[in-house]
Amino acid sequence: MTNQPFPPPPDFGEIDTRMMTARELREFLNEIWAWVHQAEMAHEADAPSEHLIQELRQLMATIIAERVERHSDESGRSAE
Numbered sequence: 541m542t543n544q545p546f547p548p549p550p551d552f553g554e555i556d557t558r559m560m561t562a563r564e565l566r567e568f569l570n571e572i573w574a575w576v577h578q579a580e581m582a583h584e585a586d587a588p589s590e591h592l593i594q595e596l597r598q599l600m601a602t603i604i605a606e607r608v609e610r611h612s613d614e615s616g617r618s619a620e
Contacts, residue, residue: 546588549575552599557606569603572596 550571557565576596579588 546582546586549596557603565603565607572600
C-alpha cells in the first residue's frame with residue numbers, strides 16, 4: 541500500500557480579504573478550517589509541515605479579523 545501525499549491547502553496566494561464579499565470570506569474560512577483540521581489529524585508521516593499549518597492559521601486569523609471589523613458597527617451581529 542502506498543501513502544498518498546497530503547492534499548495541498550486551498551489556494552491562498554494573492555487574496556485580499558478587503559476585496560472579498562462576506563460570503564467569500566465565510567466560505568474560504570470554512571475551506572481553510574477543514575484543511576487545517578484534516579492536517580492536524582493526519583498521521584505524522586503524512587501530515588504537511590507545521591510551518592504551513594501555522595501560515596494557514598494566521599490567514600484564518602486575518603479573515604476572522606476582517607469579518608469582525610465588517611460587523612463591528614452593526615448592533616446584534618457577530619462574525620459568526
